[in-house]
Amino acid sequence: MTTTIPAPTGALVPQRRLNLISVVLVLGVFTTLLDATIVNIAIDHLHTVFNASVARTQWVATAYLLLYVAVIPVSGWASERFGARNVWAFAVAAFLVGSALCASASSLPMLIAFRALQGTGGGMLIPLSFSMLTRAAGPERIGKAMIAIALPAQLAPVLGSVLGGLILQYWSWQWMFLVNVPVCIAALTLVRFLPAVPGRPGDRLDVLGLILLTPGVIALAYGVSEAAGANGFAAVSAWLPLLIGTVLIAAFVRHSLASRRKPLIDVRLFARRSFGLSSIITFMAGFSTYALTLLLPLFYQQLRGESVLTTGLLLIPQGAGTTLFFLLARPLVAKLDGRLVVAGGIALTMIGILPFTFADLHGGELLLLAGQLLQGIGFGAATYPVMTLAFGSLSHEETPSGSAAFSVVQRVGAPFGVAVIAVILQNHLKTAHTPSQVLSGFADAFWWTFGLGTIPLALAFLIPRKHNQVRKEDTVLDANELGPAAE
Incomplete structure (x- = not known):
């Protein structure tokens, strides 16, 4: 016996309205991703401000992370129960209030508590934005629509480093949070342009x-x-x-x-080839592409003695590469085999890592910057088709749960991969007593990042040839595999 999963459908909107929806959604997504980067690079500064240990100060980042991931699973149900636009507005408001309170914190415990409130809002914004954008765009426009989230997700860490460096060097730490306020107010002012889908009071929470x-x-x-x-x-x-x-x-x-x-989340979605494979590739990217967000700033600051601001400026080519892909290369590769695009993106990222494996204590800046440019192009090429593949296979009804499931994989997988590379680097630095030994430790960590990139590279060739094949392959499944809910 088989059951047919309907192709993605929904209340599609005109292209001009879709563009406006994308702008509104990106305001919420971008500010949460930007803020996370700004705060993470300021931990060392904050522990001095509050006269606390680094371990205690680290909870400024940890509290945000824990509440961030805690609300992701319930975001799908909440959007169905209360309406996606209403929940999205609540999330932005919570992030706004949390940001303002963080700026007013007079002690470390207060700052940690207010960061938790920020995380409550921030954690809902990305899965809700994925869900609303997917439903409004429909399967035929999902690729273009995903750019609205994919591009900010890649640029935020780079811009966050630059902005964080500027704030810490020329202003007070409170501005790390106050910069969110006008963006959130703008998002709340424009929220009326988002699709108003009524909630379903009968939806029971699992x-x-x-x-x-x-x-x-x-x-x-x-x-x-x-x-x-x-x-x-x-x-x-x-x-x-x-x-x-x-x-x-x-x-x-x-x-x-x-x-x-x-x-709460239908795990049967992961058994579907397109969604499951996209999730695995996204998880494994934490060991390679996302790990670079840890290694590169440490490389410039600890090994080459650069300031936070200079480090942020040195990371600009990476963001420029991603922007270059989305603005120029994406229209050209949209007609190519998706497997080759993803595999090519991962390969470019790996090639961009190589200059850092052979880097010295001084010199070679142009080669390193060129490597980061390739990394940025690779990020865009690998991320864009995978996100399109995952969300393009979801039906209208599956989108909220699928968005939450994908966000959980992304938000757990990326830090997990980063932690593995961090452990590898720390094991080398424990026994490093000279600059050359520290350099060797960084080189080894970059080699590990390069090597682990071969896993998503191999998985890329399992991606369906074309996106229209994705929907065809995913529509018919055996009811015995789906379990009682499919009967």
Whole structure:
């Protein structure tokens, strides 16, 4: 017996309206991604401001991360229950209030608490934006629409480094949060242009799924953040939460498959070739492309002694490469085999890593900047088709749950891969006593990043040849594989 999953449909909007929707959504997405980068590079500065240890100050980033991932699983249900536009506006408002309160914090505990409030809003914005944009665009325009989120996601870390450096050098730390206020106000002013889809009061919350999945995701995120510390994954504070999180996630998977009611997140989506493969590639990218967001700033600051501002400026070619792809190369590669585009993007990123594996303590700046330009182009080429593949295969009804599921993979996978590379680097730096030994440690970390990139590179060739084949291959599944909910 088979069941047919309907092709993605929805209340499509005219192109001009879609462009306006994209602008509004990107205001919310961009400010959350930008703020995360700005704050992360300011941890060392904040521990001096509040006269606290680095370990305690790190909770400014950790509290945001934990609440960020905690609300992702429930975002799909909330958008269906209360209406996506209403929940999106609530998320922006929570981020706005959290930002203003962070700027007014007079102690470290206050700042940590207000960052948690920020995370509550920020965590909902990306999956909700994915969902609303996918539904408004429809399958034929999903590729172009995804640029609105894909490009800011790649540019925010680079621009955040520059803006963070400028703020810390010329203004007070409070402006790291105050810069969010006008952007959030603009987003709330324009929220009326987003599609007004009414909520469904009859939608019941999957309480058991929430009890299992949310603590599981939080435990994984916390374990990953602790793994980036001195003892790596060997620390009890790292492996114990990771173990607990894995058990809870496994229990949720079993619950989701057995549930006859609509689960919090339908894990059956991962069994679909397009969505599952996109999720795996996104997760594995944390070990390669996302790991560079850790290595490059450390390379310039710790090894070459550059300031935070100079480091941000040196990272501009990476963002320029991504912009170059979306503005110039994307229209050309849109007609190519998706497998070759993704594989080519990953290969370019790997080639861009090579100059750093052979770098010296001084010199070679032009080669390093050229390598970062290639990395940026590769980021765009690898990210854009994968996101299109994942969301282009979702039906109108599956979009909220699918957006939340993909966001969980992205927000857990990226930090996990970064933590693995951080542990590799730290193990080398522990025994490094000379600049040349530190250089060797960085080179080894870059080689690991290069080598781990071969995994998503190989997976890229499993991507369906064309996006129209994606929908054809995903429409018919065996009901026995789907479980009771499909019957």
